Amino acid sequence: MPASDFSPAEYATRLARVRARMDRAGIATLIVTDPSNMAWITGYDGWSFYVDQAVIVSAKGEPIWWGRTQDKAGAAQTTWLAPDNLTDWPEAWVQHPDHHPYDHMVELLQDRELDGPIGVEMDNYYFSARCLEQLRAGLPRAEFLDATGLVNWCRAVKSDAELGLMRQAARLSEHMHQVLRENARIEGSKAALVAEVQAAGVRGVDGITGDYPAIAPIAPSGVEASASHITWVERPLAQGEATYFEISGCKSRYHCPTSRTLFAGKVPADIARAEAVVIEASAEAIAAAKPGATCEEVAEHVYAAFRRAGIEKGNRTGYPVGLSYPPDWGERTMSLRPGDTTPLEVGMTFHLMPGLWTPDWGIAITDTFVVTDLGGERLANVPQEIHQFG
Amino acid sequence: MPASDFSPAEYATRLARVRARMDRAGIATLIVTDPSNMAWITGYDGWSFYVDQAVIVSAKGEPIWWGRTQDKAGAAQTTWLAPDNLTDWPEAWVQHPDHHPYDHMVELLQDRELDGPIGVEMDNYYFSARCLEQLRAGLPRAEFLDATGLVNWCRAVKSDAELGLMRQAARLSEHMHQVLRENARIEGSKAALVAEVQAAGVRGVDGITGDYPAIAPIAPSGVEASASHITWVERPLAQGEATYFEISGCKSRYHCPTSRTLFAGKVPADIARAEAVVIEASAEAIAAAKPGATCEEVAEHVYAAFRRAGIEKGNRTGYPVGLSYPPDWGERTMSLRPGDTTPLEVGMTFHLMPGLWTPDWGIAITDTFVVTDLGGERLANVPQEIHQFG
Numbered sequence: 211m212p213a214s215d216f217s218p219a220e221y222a223t224r225l226a227r228v229r230a231r232m233d234r235a236g237i238a239t240l241i242v243t244d245p246s247n248m249a250w251i252t253g254y255d256g257w258s259f260y261v262d263q264a265v266i267v268s269a270k271g272e273p274i275w276w277g278r279t280q281d282k283a284g285a286a287q288t289t290w291l292a293p294d295n296l297t298d299w300p301e302a303w304v305q306h307p308d309h310h311p312y313d314h315m316v317e318l319l320q321d322r323e324l325d326g327p328i329g330v331e332m333d334n335y336y337f338s339a340r341c342l343e344q345l346r347a348g349l350p351r352a353e354f355l356d357a358t359g360l361v362n363w364c365r366a367v368k369s370d371a372e373l374g375l376m377r378q379a380a381r382l383s384e385h386m387h388q389v390l391r392e393n394a395r396i397e398g399s400k401a402a403l404v405a406e407v408q409a410a411g412v413r414g415v416d417g418i419t420g421d422y423p424a425i426a427p428i429a430p431s432g433v434e435a436s437a438s439h440i441t442w443v444e445r446p447l448a449q450g451e452a453t454y455f456e457i458s459g460c461k462s463r464y465h466c467p468t469s470r471t472l473f474a475g476k477v478p479a480d481i482a483r484a485e486a487v488v489i490e491a492s493a494e495a496i497a498a499a500k501p502g503a504t505c506e507e508v509a510e511h512v513y514a515a516f517r518r519a520g521i522e523k524g525n526r527t528g529y530p531v532g533l534s535y536p537p538d539w540g541e542r543t544m545s546l547r548p549g550d551t552t553p554l555e556v557g558m559t560f561h562l563m564p565g566l567w568t569p570d571w572g573i574a575i576t577d578t579f580v581v582t583d584l585g586g587e588r589l590a591n592v593p594q595e596i597h598q599f600g
Numbered sequence: 601m602p603a604s605d606f607s608p609a610e611y612a613t614r615l616a617r618v619r620a621r622m623d624r625a626g627i628a629t630l631i632v633t634d635p636s637n638m639a640w641i642t643g644y645d646g647w648s649f650y651v652d653q654a655v656i657v658s659a660k661g662e663p664i665w666w667g668r669t670q671d672k673a674g675a676a677q678t679t680w681l682a683p684d685n686l687t688d689w690p691e692a693w694v695q696h697p698d699h700h701p702y703d704h705m706v707e708l709l710q711d712r713e714l715d716g717p718i719g720v721e722m723d724n725y726y727f728s729a730r731c732l733e734q735l736r737a738g739l740p741r742a743e744f745l746d747a748t749g750l751v752n753w754c755r756a757v758k759s760d761a762e763l764g765l766m767r768q769a770a771r772l773s774e775h776m777h778q779v780l781r782e783n784a785r786i787e788g789s790k791a792a793l794v795a796e797v798q799a800a801g802v803r804g805v806d807g808i809t810g811d812y813p814a815i816a817p818i819a820p821s822g823v824e825a826s827a828s829h830i831t832w833v834e835r836p837l838a839q840g841e842a843t844y845f846e847i848s849g850c851k852s853r854y855h856c857p858t859s860r861t862l863f864a865g866k867v868p869a870d871i872a873r874a875e876a877v878v879i880e881a882s883a884e885a886i887a888a889a890k891p892g893a894t895c896e897e898v899a900e901h902v903y904a905a906f907r908r909a910g911i912e913k914g915n916r917t918g919y920p921v922g923l924s925y926p927p928d929w930g931e932r933t934m935s936l937r938p939g940d941t942t943p944l945e946v947g948m949t950f951h952l953m954p955g956l957w958t959p960d961w962g963i964a965i966t967d968t969f970v971v972t973d974l975g976g977e978r979l980a981n982v983p984q985e986i987h988q989f990g
Contacts, residue, residue, distance in 0.1 A: 256829040257815055260725075260928035280915055280957070284827030301915045305932050310723075332730040333700075335650075339732035340723035340748065358730065401809035405802035409795035419791035419834045425647055426812035437674030439646040444809045525670060525691045536926045538650035542695050567670070 215253070215462050216371050221290055224251060227364040228267055237329035237355055239319065240267040243337040245535040247361035248275075249463060252289040256281060259336050259535060261304055262311040268324050271295075276318060278304055278311070312341050316348030329357030335537060362543045366530055367557040373580060375464035376532065376559060378418045380578070380589035382459020383468040385415035387592045390455055396474050396600030397446045400453070404429055404442050411459050421460040424534040425467075428456035435572035438565070449475045449600065454565075454574040458539060459590075465531050465539045466589050467561045469574035471596045481573060481596070483519065484566050488575045489594050491515035491564040495527070495546075496579050499560070499586030505550035512546070512564045521566070528562040531578055554581045559589075605643070605852050606761050611680055614641060617754040618657055627719035627745055629709065630657040633727040635925040637751035638665075639853060642679040646671060649726050649925060651694055652701035658714050661685075666708060668694055668701070702731050706738030719747030725927060752933045756920055757947040763970060765854035766922065766949060768808045770968070770979035772849020773858040775805035777982040780845055784862050786990030787836045790843070794819055794832050801849050811850040814924040815857075818846035825962035828955070839865045839990065844955075844964040848929060849980075855921050855929045856979050857951045859964035861986045871963060871986070873909065874956050878965045879984050881905035881954040885917070885936075886969050889950070889976030895940035902936070902954045911956070918952040921968055944971045949979075 228251065232240050242248055245259040251273055252265050263277035272295045275285045279301040286296060299314035319328075330345070331337050333356075345354065368376065389410040393403055404427050411420045430440035432451035447453060456469040473481065495511040512527045528546030531539050539561075544552045546560065558581045565574035575594050579586035618641065622630050632638055635649040641663055642655050653667035662685045665675045669691040676686060689704035709718075720735070721727050723746075735744065758766065779800040783793055794817050801810045820830035822841035837843060846859040863871065885901040902917045918936030921929055929951075934942045936950065948971045955964035965984050969976035 255831075256827065257818060257831055257927070258829040260815075260930075280828045283957070283959075284830055287824060287827055287830070302937070304916060305919070305930070305935060330729065332733070333728045335725045335728070337729055338723045338725070339720065339727055339729050340746070342729035342732075343722070356730070399803075399809060402803045405799035408802065409799040412798065413789075413792045413795035419789060422816035422831060425650075428647060434677060437646065437677055438670045439648040440674055440677070441645075441647055441812060526694060529695070537647070540650075540695070545695060547692070567673070569673075 215375065218290065220369055220371060221251075221253070224364065225267070225273070228361055229269065231360050231364060232267065232329065235329065235355060235357065235360065237327055237357060238268060239324040239326065240329040240357055240360065241315070241331070242267060242361055243331050244334050244361065245336060246463070246533050249535070250361065250365055250533055252291055254285055255288045255463065256284040258284065262299070262341065264315070266324065274318070274322070276315065310340065310344045312344035313348060316345065319349065326352040327355045328352050329355050329360060331358050332356040333358040359543055362541050365532060365541060366543060367555050368532060368559055368580070372464060372532060373557065375461045376466055376578070376580070376589060378461040379459040379464050379466040381416060381418050382411050382414060382420045382461060383457070383466045383590040384592055386411045386457055386459060387468060387470055390470070390472070391597050394447065394472050394597065394599045396449055400429065400431065400442050400447055401444060403447070407455065407457060411457070418461065421463060423458045423460040423465060424536045424539040425458070429453060430572065433570060436567050436569055438567060438572065447474050452481060452571050452573055452596070454572060456574055456576065463533050463535065465534055466578045467531055467539055467576065468578060468590045468592055469565070469576040470592060470594070471573040471575060473596050473598050474600045475598070477596055477598060481571065484573055485575070485596050487515055487519040487521065488564045488566060488573065492562060492575060492577060492594065495562055495564070496577070496586035496588060499554055499579060499581050501554055501556050501581060501583060503554050505544050505546050505552045505554070506548050508554070509546040509548065523566070527564055528560045530559060531561045532559055556581055556583060605765070608680065610759055610761060611643075614754065615657070615663070618751055619659065621750050621754060622657065622719065625719065625745060625747065625750065627717055627747060628658060629714040629716065630719040630747055630750065631705070631721070632657060632751055633721050634724050634751065635726060636853075636923050639925070640751065640755055640923055642681055644675055645678045645853065646674040648674065652689070652731065654705070656714065664708070664712070666705065700730065700734050702734035703738060706735065709739065716742040717745045718742050719745050719750060721748050722746040723748040749933055752931050755922060755931060756933060757945050758922060758949055758970070762854065762922060763947065765851045766856055766968070766970070766979060768851040769849040769854050769856040771806060771808050772801050772804060772810045772851060773847070773856045773980040774982055776801045776847055776849060777858060777860055780860070780862070781987045784837065784987065784989045786839055786864050790819065790821065790832050790837055791834060793837070797845065797847060801847070808851065811853060813848045813850040813855060814926045814929040815848070819843060820962065823960060826957050826959055828957060828962065837864050842871060842961050842963055842986070844962060846964055846966065853923050853925065855924055856968045857921055857929055857966065858968060858980045858982055859955070859966040860982060860984070861963040861965060863986050863988050864990045865988070867986055867988060871961065874963055875965070875986050877905055877909040877911065878954045878956060878963065882952060882965060882967060882984065885952055885954070886967070886976035886978060889944055889969060889971050891944055891946050891971060891973060893944050895934050895936050895942045895944070896938050898944070899936040899938065913956070917954055918950045920949060921951045922949055946971055946973060
């Protein structure tokens with residue numbers, strides 16, 4: 211996503227939303243390190259999050275992009291920020307034992323007279339324990355407040371432009387699953403199948419090309435599928451095994467996760483029963499996803515359908531999705547599970563995950579939906595039934 | 601990589617290396633959160649690093665795997681650890697506002713009577729500022745020591761089995777670049793080309809299939825290529841533009857990064873001069889990579905070749921590679937740059953990066969080599985010259 215995917219007015223609205231939450235939290239200066247949040251505020255895009263980088267937001271003026279020197283050209287190309295607000299720490303400090311980029315951050319905050327309280331994303335992949343230590347050492351009088359999720363919450367309701375990109379991602383997800391169904395063969399190599407599906411998502415369909423999704427294809431088979439985050443291993447698809455593919459198209463970093471299950475041979479009775487329950491649970495939960503319904507109420511439709519079939523399901527059954535970078539395509543705010551009383555709003559988007567894992571097999575039939583006045587609308591139109599082949 | 605990629609003896613050697621370094625650092629209990637380090641010690645594999653997980657090493661007994669309940673089956677499938685040493689925090693705590701997995705870690709350390717000093721990877725993507733706060737709050741009397749890089753340094757010299765996997769990754773990198781050269785077309789879609797190259801790396805060649813690399817394809821064109829971490833955008837390859845592909849085959853999580861540059865049309869004189877310098881710099885640096893030579897001495901061969909051509913190159917020119925998970929395929933220990941006096945040893949593996957970025961274009965011709973008594977040996981045999989097409 212270069213910033214040009216969205217209008218200046220949209221970026222202004224986003225910034226206003228962030229500042230309103232900063233205000234409520236008593237944060238004067240916000241250091242945003244989550245790459246998804248950085249991109250949402252400024253348009254910044256690049257695989258540079260393996261070194262320290264941030265976007266700094268205060269009450270006035272443009273945000274400031276901060277990263278290593280070598281990535282400044284990428285910031286100039288992808289963000290809407292003025293050159294003065296692209297700042298860089300010395301290239302020679304990259305992964306250097308004697309220097310830490312956050313010492314430069316301290317200087318930058320002082321130079322620009324950015325005061326505390328300073329909000330930091332305490333529980334984020336890209337803000338390490340060491341980053342906080344360096345800030346505390348460099349700014350001993352500053353107050354630090356936990357701003358984990360602050361920007362993520364601002365992203366919950368999608369704009370029309372964002373939904374447009376998610377609908378394009380949905381076209382990619384549909385195409386990926388079609389290629390999956392067409393190419394699944396008994397004794398065929400799973401790696402070859404993954405290669406086809408991944409290529410379909412990037413090459414795209416109907417003039418829509420794709421980006422790299424925030425999660426690599428999860429594609430376990432048979433007993434492996436009793437574990438939930440196995441990618442793929444070097445072996446053929448074998449007769450009598452269920453394989454599920456948890457995959458997503460990705461357009462300008464917006465996702466539409468969609469999982470489906472394949473079965474090599476005839477689906478046995480226990481898996482067929484599970485399939486029926488999962489499809490019923492999915493339909494009932496999505497229908498219930500109207501504005502004002504809470505996350506736990508939507509989730510309860512899944513659990514209730516499972517209970518009617520005599521299955522106790524413990525884990526959460528969905529989470530918000532949209533703009534994301536590795537390692538997670540979830541937004542890490544709400545969850546569809548007991549105890550989460552957040553009311554849904556029109557334009558929120560969720561990945562509904564009514565998966566079932568037993569000690570012997572696992573199936574996943576999952577969909578991304580947007581909340582509308584009439585209930586949830588599935589974004590990708592992919593047949594939900596287990597695909598039998600061979 | 602399931603643990604079965606390596607012998608029990610190899611895992612025993614790895615653990616002994618880690619314990620020797622723990623001993624020198626005065627660490628009694630080590631919490632390992634880097635997924636590459638977790639995998640190297642136990643074989644654990646899965647795309648589960650988006651939630652808190654760790655491997656705990658103390659002076660005696662097996663390491664302990666720790667993660668969410670849903671991932672325990674994956675740990676049983678992929679690690680060599682006994683079931684008693686697979687421990688899990690409650691599934692209901694996943695990304696939950698009122699619970700933090702590290703509160704469970706505190707209980708686990710207490711239950712198992714694992715004392716301090718406790719080593720933590722302070723500067724790692726998967727150990728957030730919040731993780732440390734929870735540990736400090738739960739164990740107020742414990743001493744915490746920074747163990748960033750401790751296990752990474754143990755991984756620097758590769759075993760024969762590891763080199764075997766890197767050589768398979770090299771076959772994949774060769775194949776990916778061959779597919780790239782064969783498929784580059786003027787006005788062809790860059791996304792389609794990325795799709796082909798990525799698929800080639802996963803589908804594989806000569807019976808070797810591939811995994812997802814730790815970094816998505818970096819593939820900027822023309823002026824975009826002046827920025828170093830742009831992935832790909834939706835536009836055709838255009839006449840008169842250089843595009844470089846920084847890509848890697850990945851076998852059982854072992855990498856062999858290799859970058860090459862393509863040019864649509866006839867390479868202009870300034871880029872041809874840069875190409876010649878980069879190829880010369882690469883050859884001289886790799887030849888010098890003998891045991892006992894230091895990182896900075898190897899790097900100096902690159903800088904010297906550039907200086908002879910009147911080019912000042914500032915950034916580092918290489919780093920160790922091997923086993924990795926997103927977002928980085930580097931090991932984050934040594935760097936090939938001035939000031940790094942680490943002596944090379946036989947079996948160390950580096951990604952040599954003599955890239956050149958100007959305000960108008962960028963080229964990258966990079967290779968992975970292993971240190972041998974005779975100097976560096978390039979792992980992937982890919983023609984270094986800029987590939988002209990169209």
